[in-house]
Amino acid sequence: MSDLITGLVFWVLGVLAVVSGALVFRFDSMARATYALAVSFIAVGAALLLLQLDYVGLVTVLMMVMEMAVMAIYMIMFMGMNPALMPMSMVHSRRTALGISAGVFLVLAAGIVTVPWPQRRAAPAADLTASLGETIMGSKMLVMMGISPVLFATVVAAVVLAAPRTRYDRFGDDLRSAPSDPHHGGVGR
Amino acid sequence: MDVVGVSWVWAPAAVLLLMGVAAAGAAFSGALSAGATGQRPVAGLLAPAYEAARLMRQRRRVLLGADRPLWRGGGGTLLVAAVLMVGVVPLGNWTLADLGVGVVWVNAVDVLVWAAAWLLGWGANSAHALVGAHRYLAQALSYELPLMFALVAPAVAAGSLRVGDIVAAQSQLWFVVWMPASFALFCACVLAFSLWGPFSTGSGPDLAGGVLAELSGVDRLLVLAGRWALLAAGSAVAVALFLGGGAGPLLPAWAWSLLKTLLVMAALVVLARRLPLLRPDRLAEVGWLVGLPVALAQLLVVSLVVLGRS
Known part of the structure; x- marks a missing residue:
């Protein structure tokens, strides 16, 4: 039962991380894009908690929320000719960017599937932190x-x-x- | 006295208790306000309840160009952060989640306030609110590092990041006795991450209310309640980390936890009303040239004591 719940939570977090990550490029507002990225990172941090990497997961949430809060200000402050208070596209060099990101995704996904992952030989430490x-x-x-x-x-x-x-x-x-x-x-x- | 985790079915009770403590703080502040204006203090006790009822009936103001998802998300985050924070704080011997890294959890949750404060200001599409949001973020950059190092001191003394272990390590001597600077800094930072007192320039009257300027109806109620809940949650954390948690004579442990939390909160409310506003640009120097060195010096003392004992 608890395995089922863990699996379910993992999938919810995974989908949330990917969808909010993709939304970064769909939104037409700097603020929304920044905070979509923050939500994506929070989901990744929560997924790390599922792996019982408590400290790493929480520090990910802590650092990323802090960073996104500051980054939103800088993005709006330094956005060149566009004052960033107007709707604007979050992508440039669309074709190249899509090609690179699809390629990176395929390489990483192929790695997950093809690498012969080693079997765990020892038990994890009692206190991972x-x-x-x-x-x-x-x-x-x-x-x-x-x-x-x-x-x-x-x-x-x-x-x-x-x-x-x-x-x-x-x-x-x-x-x-x-x-x-x-x-x-x-x-x- | 060992802290034990209880089932998650108690979570709604914990939320209700948090809201109760927050309401008590609001009522106390209302009484002080009434007293200050020459009315009977008792008459002010119910003022927050009347205000809540008024806000629940008030129709929402609709703003042109407001980013509603971000605005409402930011408003709700304050209350969510307060609830998440008390999740790792023991009430007497019971705790909802005795996380191995409870102190880091408290820190990660208080950082959510950064995002919430800025979203509140941005979402309204109002200049006053946005200026208020930037004030809050500027002051967050000044108080966050002293807060982090103030949190580290009890963890170093107890040799654990688990809040339960920190409470247990105070069975002989409360940490407030030999790390008073960390305690004082932490209390100041509780006021800061609850956006209260000297740290409320972002919602100050000189900005027509700042991030609160455009909030109306139930949105405003949610934000005001979230600030009180954060103050209550921060007080509860201070009790667990510095004031021995549920330790005390005669009364049961849970009653001591609750009583101490109420006392810390009352002290913070009185303090917040007496201290002048701190401008964020001035706070930067205070935080980095006074707050941070004091926190580090206190941490050094604590580390040397821990080394000497072992």
Whole structure:
């Protein structure tokens, strides 16, 4: 009985993920397309919960909802000549895009069917989240510690490059003086 | 005291209880409002009920060019998020879903408010509402990281992401005693993800109501109820993570959970009414230069204590 329910939930989530993913390209509004993608990701995250990958599933939902909420703003803000407040098509290079996506789908689907998947040899760990954490942060800790400063430096560099006002605009020649900002921040500077 | 999962047939009861706590909070706030305007506080207790009845009878305002699916979806999401959040919070010794990653669940659900707030503003096809939505998202970027690190502290102390384990780990000493900064930050963030008090600029009077400006009838009722329910759910999470859950003398565990949740919520309501509005652009600096370092320092202290004990 519980197998039946699990199977049913899986199919509902799978269909929801695919249909809302396809709707991204059918909608004529930036906001709807973005949130259709968010629904698709939520369905994928819920499907991961079915695989008992609780942490990965929830983090997928968390990150993707956050990302789509921010992305909707950026898409509407930067949509060039079209203010994105009008109905507009969500596709360009239609033929090429359709060809590529059909090809990728066929290759991946063929992979699912033809690859000789190995049989499970051991039982899964009792606490999958803890074992996932130990795998990532245990022997790979050095890699993680190396990646973190690189990622952080990238973020800082991108913000510095994108910021319209540099520190010389804010402080003048003497960087120790008080900044002249149009709005003061919340901590009294 | 171990937390045990109960059958899902109790889920409707949990929803009713959540709505009850939310209604109690609304009634308390109504009484405070009445008191502040010189009326008898008792007269204000029923004000939210009258308002709910009025909104249920009110005809929906129809707006030109509104994106109705997104607008109504956003409005309903607030209540759904609150219900999902209490799913992992124990009431005394009972919990609906004792997820192994309950803390991450709470975090994932509170992020749904980002989407809901923006959809509410976008869907109405109104400038005031859209400006309000952008205010909410801008402030979300400021409070979310302190919130995440405030949630991590009790999980590190208990060595588990399971809310039941976190409650059990407080049998000797409540976490609020030795991680007060995390508790304070979490409470502030509860106000923030419930779109309340100092964090309600997106629906402020300077924007003619912001995301609430165009809402009418049952849509408005759903959003207002969703905000109260989120405040109630957030208070319940604070009780489980920092205030020992159902621990307490004399009364049964479920009564202590409920009582503490009501007290936390009452404190948040009083606080929200006393604090001034925080402009989102100012909140950015407060969140990143004060909130985040404080949360990280508290986490460092907690981690060192945990290391020292083991």
